[in-house]
Amino acid sequence: MKQRQVLLGVTGGIAAYKIPLLVREFVKRGTVVRAIMTESAKEFVTPLTLSTLTGAEVVVGTFPSAGSGHAHGTWHIDLARWGDMLIIAPATANVVARLAHGIADDAVSTLALAYRKEILVCPAMDHDMWEHRATQANLSALRECGYEVLPPEVGELASGLTGPGRLPEITRIADAAERILAGSRLDMKGMKLLVTAGPTIEAIDPVRYIGNRSSGKMGFAVASAAARRGAHVTLVAGPVNLRTPRGVARVDVESAAEMDRAVKRLHRRTDGIVMAAAVADFTPVTVSRRKIKKSTVKGGTMELRLRETPDILKSLSTLKPRKPLVGFALETHDETRNAGKKLREKGVDLLVLNNPLRKGSEFGGDTNSVTIFTRGGKPRKLGILPKFGVANALLDRLVRFMAKGGSGGRTSPGTGRKKPAAGRRPGKKSSARRSRR
Ligand SMILES: Cc1cc2nc3c(=O)[nH]c(=O)nc-3n(C[C@H](O)[C@H](O)[C@H](O)COP(=O)(O)O)c2cc1C
Incomplete structure (x- = not known):
């Protein structure tokens, strides 16, 4: 992952508290990271934590406030041209549904819609939300559209229940990103x-x-x-x-x-x-x-x-x-x-x-x-x-x-x-x- 650039989209799931560790892992591997957050994600991890660890401004919400460094109009188009891949972690059931239907009403889904390179989605949620037919149909739609989906692990969840829905270990997410980037060939570029x-x-x-x-x-x-x-x-x-x-x-x-x-x-x-x-x-x-x-x-x-x-x-x-x-x-x-x-x-x-x-x-x-x-x-x-x-x-x-x-x-x-x-x-x-x- 040396000299790679990764965009990290953080959404409002409880596992967002682990994302600073994911940023640390990427930085340790020599990767430059920039973060984007939904408004709900702020409830679980602060923009200040992510901007401190990434060393860059964090975009929060579709209309970043003046002085945020991204207050110029079309940040989503500028960022869509930046980086080698976009990772959405944790991806809430809500954002998975929005991505599946092309809805762009928050910073992460807006960027995803404009992004042409690899996108890795890491869903994490309660197991009933994960197993819901709507969530599974939305995930199939994402795969059909060409998104990579890293399935959650089975284990103890924030609710105290056990089942599928846990965000995979940080190193597994970083490894998956590395594999995707290693395998992503651009050998048909321009063809x-x-x-x-x-x-x-x-x-x-x-x-x-x-x-x-x-x-x-x-x-x-x-x-x-x-x-x-x-x-x-x-x-x-x-x-x-x-x-x-x-x-x-x-x-x-x-x-x-x-x-x-x-x-x-x-x-x-x-x-x-x-x-x-x-x-x-x-x-x-x-x-x-x-x-x-x-x-x-x-x-x-x-x-x-x-x-x-x-x-x-x-x-x-x-x-x-x-x-x-x-x-x-x-x-x-x-x-x-x-x-x-x-x-x-x-x-x-x-x-x-x-x-x-x-x-x-x-x-x-x-x-x-x-x-x-x-x-x-x-x-x-x-x-x-x-x-x-x-x-x-x-x-x-x-x-x-x-x-x-x-x-x-x-x-x-x-x-x-x-x-x-x-x-x-x-x-x-x-x-x-x-x-x-
Ligand atoms: C304490 C708490 C924890 C939550 N954890 C999750 C979660 O792990 N996964 C999920 O899909 N939604 C979770 N939610 C629900 C989302 O926060 C909610 O659907 C929100 O609208 C998601 O917004 P976003 O997708 O724009 O970030 C949680 C809600 C609360 C109150």
């Missing part, structure tokens, strides 16, 4: 990555559609992991029930044709593409403008004529300029043979094979067990991993491929420096319908 995720749905009439069981979790994990490695990620998502990862720009689409158009529009402005979406292969030949009434169907059966949808993956491999391209293959039988064929026929550089019928790779699950195929290389089978781990393993290979001058690799991974490309103005914003959430 523009286009990721697709989720299913597409193909309308039959205004009410019905043909869809598939893709949850979008794998593609969202790729987008989240790439953003945390410094990439500018645009995520083209089919209809899914997932939150946009922190720092990712999202374009929502429904059908295969819409996804095709969105991807082609964004193609020029990207340095690499990961096609994790489960795009429909077929779509109805005609879409009824009115709901098809059961009474109009003769003899109890109905025929639906389907035509092929655009083969987005294949067409991307032929577009100029050629961009490094990762495809996903979902196979339920003859997996290796089918994946090898897809790798050759679709012209992709890396192919990720998964089988939803296998344990650990089920639709909607949080894990995946994949095999990564490369052209000319031996397939690499990964065990069952969280989808975020699969995403990072895949990005490792993509970064290596691009560093070797992969098919269209114009970004030098790790440096973020880009080689000039014809027709492209660096930093120019996409005209696509986007939302950065």
